[in-house]
Amino acid sequence: MITKLQSFIDRIKGKKIAIIGAGISNRPLIAWLYPFNQDLTVFDMLESDDARLQNTQRDFTNKGIHLHWITGKDYLEELQGFDLIFRTPKMRLDTPPILRELDKGVEITSEIKLFTEVCPAPLYAVTGSDGKTTTTTLISEILKEAGHTVYTGGNIGTPLLDQIAKIRPEDRVVLELSSFQLMDMAPNPNVAVITNIIPNHLDFHLDFAEYIDAKKNLILHQTNDRVLVLNAEDPVSFDLNTISKAELRFFNMKDQDLTTAYREGKALWLKKAEEAPKHIVDEQDVLLPGSFNLDNILAAALATLDDVPLEAVESVAKTFKGVPHRMELVKDVHDVRWYNSSVDSSPPRTIRTLSAFEERHIPLILITGGQDKNSDYSGLGQAILKATNRIILCGQNAELIRHAIEKESAFMNANLSALQITEVDDYEAAVKMADRWSMPGDAVLLSPAGTSYDRFHHFEERGEYFRDLVTSL
Incomplete structure (x- = not known):
């Protein structure tokens, strides 16, 4: 044949x-x-x-x-x-x-379009405005934990077409797909996941409607023997259930008649339609902080439901250290956990990351600062003050961050004199300072709230440099 x-x-x-x-x-x-x-x-x-x-x-x-x-x-x-x-x-x-x-x-x-057309193995495809890289990686790790040979690629940075000859029908392929890639695609993935859809990349797309249309291409051609996983708490992506022919599964929803995954009683649960719920993992045992990462685990559990035992999801949830440069757990040094979130190249991304540590009440030392890109710093000062009182500034936008902290401290009745806040010239000094300040039980987080271009070519280089400094402690 x-x-x-x-x-x-x-x-x-x-x-x-x-x-x-x-x-x-x-x-x-x-x-x-x-x-x-x-x-x-x-x-x-x-x-x-x-x-x-x-x-x-x-x-x-x-x-x-x-x-x-x-x-x-x-x-x-x-x-x-x-x-x-x-x-x-x-x-x-x-x-x-x-x-x-x-x-x-x-x-x-395109390379990715052709790959999806000729791929011989079952295909998991993930898109969304937030969380798609982490969800893609979680699905891959869960499948590997269950013994599958897995190929992971797409927008996550690894083209796969040159590996097509090695991929067997019994293997599994997991792709992260961006709106740019999806614009002219008509895939029929075995499992499609949309994490959420909010305005994004509007410097490329004509408007939000075109951005949504690109995301829709992931599911428009799915047949009724396929699976679609949607976020019940995200109105835009949730509404796409009306145009899908695939079997629908929802995370952040509890429904007797549907296959869903949800949080309840400080634990994650999965429930097949008309079956009793099954416990996935307690929230406190999930290694990655952040409620958005719990969403990613729920989505991955639903996506892999037909291919793995639930124990594989639990094992990965308890051990997954994160995607490089995205709240990545680099090292535990004398009971101090060091996290690299170099991808946080804007104030909103840093705000989101800080919320994860605040949720868990983790004592935190923040290393922040990068190059400004005419960003809006509203809310950053409050987010920092809620998460920590130990701040190390390092980067071209250090004064903008300091100003946001000072300005927004008034809204919170924060005592600025109680803050440990200092500015250093480079990451070597920042890591040394954080190491000196830290105590057992603390976390140290790099979340720059700016681009890397004041010192590095890209955020990956910045994160790798930070990782090297931490691993040498």
Whole structure:
């Protein structure tokens, strides 16, 4: 029997193929395509003398992959005469050169779209405005705990198309999918999860309605033998149940006639339709703080219900240290837990993270500060003061954070003289100061409330640097 993969490989023989962008998702795509078709043209907006582009080109040449390159400011003007075009995820379909080729009947696809079409294994797909990376990772870890071979990728940062030959029908694939990726997709995942939908990425989408429409694409083509997991407390995503043909499961809901997962009596519960509830785990035993992380566990439990025993969910909930740079537990040093949340590149993200520690009444030392991006700091001062009185400022926006604390302390009748608040020049000094202040039972949290660009290339580099400092204690 000819597989979908082999059918695609046969179809592209002798075709002219364009790949737009030589970034993280398309580099493995190019290497995978080349043995099947050497007529590949790569379009990239970087100028020909850019060191990053030259390094990428050199890497391909050293691997024996010889490509046509079109680069620079007007690189898309030559996007003509191709049979198949792979777009980069953040390229809109109404970009004039793309629209021109669509009108000609040229097939436009993407690495992730093609992967979902040819993947031979059951597919779990997760999208949402918040929590999708953590939920994707939890599902993967739960499936692994139950003994499955699991491939995790998509927007989480790992392209999978170049691994397609290794994936067997009995394996499991878990994808995080962004609104950018979903805009031209029509997948039929075995299990779809939407964590929530709130306004996001409106610098890319025309409006909130278009953003919702992109998320809808995850579920519009699911058949009635599939599963859809929705958040009953999020009105926008919950309303999508009306357009779904799949079996519906809801978290944050308790209903006798439905399959649901919920919190009750400081524990997490799962209940199949018309069956008695089953205990998943006590909230106090969940390693990751934050009620939003309890939501993520509930969603993952419903998603994996048909594939794992409930004990696998419990085990992962008790041991999962978090996704790198997202409230990641780095190390326990002398009964002090150090957390890396370098992804918190705005005040709202830091506010959300701080709420998790406040909920659990964890004594906290906060390391905060990064580069400002014209953010609104409203509410940050109150969130900090509710969570801690020990604050280490380090970054370009340190004074903006200090001002928010001082301004909002008046609303809380907080005694500023009782605060331990200091500003340091670098992360080495911040970690040393936090280590000196800390006592057994404390937590130390990096949550910058700003971007990394004052000191680092990206938030991952910032988090890795912090992690290295902590692990060396």
